[in-house]
Amino acid sequence: MDFHTAFRPETVQPQEIESRSFEIITEELGEHSFTPEQFAIVQRVIHASADFELGRSLRFHKDAIVSGIKAIREGKGVVADVQMVQVGISKPRIQKYGGDVHVFISDPDVIEEAKRLNTTRAIVSMRKAAAVADGAIYAIGNAPTALLELIRLVKEGIARPSLIIGVPVGFVSAAESKEELLKLDVPFITNIGRKGGSPVAVAAVNALSLLAEKMG
Amino acid sequence: MDFHTAFRPETVQPQEIESRSFEIITEELGEHSFTPEQFAIVQRVIHASADFELGRSLRFHKDAIVSGIKAIREGKGVVADVQMVQVGISKPRIQKYGGDVHVFISDPDVIEEAKRLNTTRAIVSMRKAAAVADGAIYAIGNAPTALLELIRLVKEGIARPSLIIGVPVGFVSAAESKEELLKLDVPFITNIGRKGGSPVAVAAVNALSLLAEKMG
Numbered sequence: 001m002d003f004h005t006a007f008r009p010e011t012v013q014p015q016e017i018e019s020r021s022f023e024i025i026t027e028e029l030g031e032h033s034f035t036p037e038q039f040a041i042v043q044r045v046i047h048a049s050a051d052f053e054l055g056r057s058l059r060f061h062k063d064a065i066v067s068g069i070k071a072i073r074e075g076k077g078v079v080a081d082v083q084m085v086q087v088g089i090s091k092p093r094i095q096k097y098g099g100d101v102h103v104f105i106s107d108p109d110v111i112e113e114a115k116r117l118n119t120t121r122a123i124v125s126m127r128k129a130a131a132v133a134d135g136a137i138y139a140i141g142n143a144p145t146a147l148l149e150l151i152r153l154v155k156e157g158i159a160r161p162s163l164i165i166g167v168p169v170g171f172v173s174a175a176e177s178k179e180e181l182l183k184l185d186v187p188f189i190t191n192i193g194r195k196g197g198s199p200v201a202v203a204a205v206n207a208l209s210l211l212a213e214k215m216g
Numbered sequence: 217m218d219f220h221t222a223f224r225p226e227t228v229q230p231q232e233i234e235s236r237s238f239e240i241i242t243e244e245l246g247e248h249s250f251t252p253e254q255f256a257i258v259q260r261v262i263h264a265s266a267d268f269e270l271g272r273s274l275r276f277h278k279d280a281i282v283s284g285i286k287a288i289r290e291g292k293g294v295v296a297d298v299q300m301v302q303v304g305i306s307k308p309r310i311q312k313y314g315g316d317v318h319v320f321i322s323d324p325d326v327i328e329e330a331k332r333l334n335t336t337r338a339i340v341s342m343r344k345a346a347a348v349a350d351g352a353i354y355a356i357g358n359a360p361t362a363l364l365e366l367i368r369l370v371k372e373g374i375a376r377p378s379l380i381i382g383v384p385v386g387f388v389s390a391a392e393s394k395e396e397l398l399k400l401d402v403p404f405i406t407n408i409g410r411k412g413g414s415p416v417a418v419a420a421v422n423a424l425s426l427l428a429e430k431m432g
Contacts, residue, residue, distance in 0.1 A: 014336060017386075017388045017389070020387070020388050021386060021387040021388050024387045024388075025387065047386070047387070048385065048413070049385065049411070049413065050385050050386060050387065050390070050409075050410035050411045050412070050413075051267070051411060083303040083304075084300050084303055084304045084414065084415070084418075086303075087299040087300055087302075087303050088299075088300045088414075120230060169264065169265065169266050169415075170233075170237060170263070170266060171236070171237040171240045171241065171263070171266065172233045172236050172237050172240075173233070174266070193266075194266035195265070195266045195267060196266070197264070197265065197266075197413075197415050198300065198304075198414065198415060199300070199385075199413050199414060199415065202300075
């Protein structure tokens with residue numbers, strides 16, 4: 001491989017950029033009522049979106065952080081709704097405890113079942129997750145239909161997530177699906193409104209696994 | 217695989233959700249000065265972010281759309297800065313013209329070279345792209361350092377992109393890197409400010425490949 005190299009090697013360090021970014025975020029966010037652990041997640045979400053409104057719109061179930069950290073440290077693993085979430089999540093801090101990051105939406109059996117039922121792959125992927133990933137953390141950044149189906153599976157006692165990170169984005173059903181999640185008494189992290197997305201789900205999982213690591 | 221199936225199969229159709237979303241976006245955005253082709257991209261960016269401010273902040277070089285469509289139809293392919301952008305881009309509409317969607321940031325030679333030079337993998341991945349993907353569309357959604365390096369490579373005549381989609385997100389160098397891109401006389405799509413991200417880069421490429429497909 002023949003790279004063109006600059007005359008002077010650059011010395012930009014990603015770690016320095018991140019530290020400086022977090023300082024700016026703390027400064028500009030100002031007063032808030034998040035706990036320190038919640039704030040670690042809010043901060044990383046703002047870092048990923050450059051959107052303070054989105055950061056402020058985050059909501060946490062009282063058991064969210066404790067249950068999420070416990071799940072990571074017990075190797076329960078993470079279920080992502082889409083590939084963009086799966087690839088964005090930092091794997092080493094999940095895998096060191098024996099878990100992994102799964103995504104089922106492109107599995108051949110999921111595609112086939114969705115066709116047969118005339119429904120979405122997102123919905124069927126949640127049914128598969130409930131069957132094969134008991135006690136996992138669900139990270140839903142894209143599909144409101146996935147979140148609504150997961151809520152149904154929880155209500156029926158079929159899915160037993162340790163934590164639902166439900167932050168789908170969009171104009172149809174996204175805000176509504178998150179309002180439904182807010183009513184549920186299971187550990188959740190979600191936000192109010194239409195905004196959200198894969199980077200938000202990724203940021204929340206990555207912040208959580210950093211908290212899990214700090215504990216040990 | 218033993219799925220739990222709902223009593224009544226659902227009939228949510230993703231295509232319907234998308235159409236309804238686009239209607240809402242057109243309605244709520246109101247007046248704007250984008251061309252119809254630019255608006256197709258703005259609309260999909262707002263769809264991916266639920267953020268009208270971000271949509272309105274998009275800026276287009278006068279040759280951006282024509283050059284981008286031409287590149288796709290000539291099979292020049294796409295270079296993504298990170299995996300999240302790579303997996304999000306719809307492949308069939310790129311591959312049908314002979315191109316593909318590349319990402320170099322995790323290549324062993326890139327990792328090794330970055331270590332040797334004490335610089336970022338993002339920077340080195342742009343040098344590799346310039347060497348192996350002549351005339352590609354660059355889709356940069358994450359790393360300001362990648363965009364700044366690409367701008368340098370263009371100025372030195374080493375990289376010859378058909379289109380730069382430069383929408384990194386963040387608090388350090390992101391806005392500044394996009395201001396540098398705005399000064400460049402190469403086809404670009406970018407935005408003003410800190411916001412951006414992988415879904416924005418993905419949305420722009422996907423909207424563009426849809427335009428490319430409609431032409432033929």
